[in-house]
Amino acid sequence: MDPLEDVLTLLDTRSQLSASLAAGGRWALRFDAPQGVKFNAVRRGSCLLEVDGVDGPIPLAEGDCYLLARPRPFVLRGDPATAPVAAGPVFARAEGGVARAGQGDDVFLVGGRFSFGARAQELLLDRLPPVVHVPAGTPHADTVRWALDAIDRELTRGEPAAGLVAEHLAVVMLVHVLRLHLARDPHTASGWLAGLSDPVVAAALASLHREPARSWTVAELAREAAVSRSTLAARFKSAVGQGPLEYLTRWRIELAARQLRQGSTTLAVVARSVGYGSESALSVAFKRVTGVSPGDYRRRPAGQASPTEAPPS
Known part of the structure; x- marks a missing residue:
């Protein structure tokens, strides 16, 4: 996708x-x-x-x-x-x-x-x-x-x-x-939407979305976009407002949050599906991005489900 x-x-x-x-x-x-x-x-x-x-x-x-x-x-x-x-x-x-x-x-x-x-x-x-x-x-x-x-x-x-x-x-x-x-x-666009207008950034975004669970490095993403690491990092930051690996973290948390909202999938399964090797690794990243633990997030009423409300530390 x-x-x-x-x-x-x-x-x-x-x-x-x-x-x-x-x-x-x-x-x-x-x-x-x-x-x-x-x-x-x-x-x-x-x-x-x-x-x-x-x-x-x-x-x-x-x-x-x-x-x-x-x-x-x-x-x-x-x-x-x-x-x-x-x-x-x-x-x-x-x-x-x-x-x-x-x-x-x-x-x-x-x-x-x-x-x-x-x-x-x-x-x-x-x-x-x-x-x-x-x-x-x-x-x-x-x-x-x-x-x-x-x-x-x-x-x-x-x-x-x-x-x-x-x-x-x-x-x-x-x-x-x-x-x-x-x-x-x-x-006039911003964030990931603005990134789609830059062919270099769009290539990196497509790679991240195609394989969000992969342990990407900036060097690997730069090869996918056929540019240097420094060029990718600068253009990604300028268009999207954050670095490619920070974006990947936040997108993984979005995917994890959807699974938490949708059902009773275990945290271990959710963690593996979005590229984290353990429940604890996902829990640390989830709380750093959202300000709440995965368990607390899952228990929230649906209308309060907003996984990236807190700024990253």
């Missing part, structure tokens, strides 16, 4: 589609801060997006889509001068899966949200800007359009498991939006 796939899998990424929006004339809707990551795609027409804390409106044209990576209120509008009304009651009156605003249907949007597990904020969402805008006309936007077309077909044909297929297609869309963001705006 590659790092992006690993993290999205670790976070238990899921999608939920909402009612579509048909609008026309003079209209504006105000949305409360969404739970999870909100997405919309403009299938017809154009409108403006305004997000609290983001300078200026973002024009949205046919074929555009966007992600809201922060829980901030936002406005969609067709007319700059129209006072927005609350979107909740409008969507509560949706019929046939379509909510309506203003007069007419020259604008049509589809959307929904992505939800993640407890580690999403630090591992993914904090690495993204508040808004990721994907304009039409780029290769990844073409793939996003393909996914949206396929979602439309699934939902309109009403075949068995159509909802499940549509939600998986939405996750495909998310992956391509993230890929486009990395290709277009590498300097």
Whole structure:
């Protein structure tokens, strides 16, 4: 698995589609801060997006889509001068899966949200800007359009498991939006996500994620990336914010934490699976990174499961 796939899998990424929006004339809707990551795609027409804390409106044209990576209120509008009304009651009156605003249907949007597990904020969402805008006309936007077309077909044909297929297609869309963001705006990402934009760092990250239990050295990772040790160390630190072996430790703790959350696997088995030779070695590393022992972490309520809350010593 590659790092992006690993993290999205670790976070238990899921999608939920909402009612579509048909609008026309003079209209504006105000949305409360969404739970999870909100997405919309403009299938017809154009409108403006305004997000609290983001300078200026973002024009949205046919074929555009966007992600809201922060829980901030936002406005969609067709007319700059129209006072927005609350979107909740409008969507509560949706019929046939379509909510309506203003007069007419020259604008049509589809959307929904992505939800993640407890580690999403630090591992993914904090690495993204508040808004990721994907304009039409780029290769990844073409793939996003393909996914949206396929979602439309699934939902309109009403075949068995159509909802499940549509939600998986939405996750495909998310992956391509993230890929486009990395290709277009590498300097706005941070941490491991920023590392994926540097081919040298990305090669080292791929090696670490492919074999997290291996006893890697910086020299071995440098050979995988075809650079010197000093070059790898400097570029990894600059992009990711920590050294490659520190990153490996934290990723191992993420993997161990998932196993601790998911079941009754013994600590010895967990330790071996993530590259530690004994329970005590894992326990020392786990407590150094998280501030709690593996046993205490396992006993925590699920909503409090945050394995890397404490800085490394």
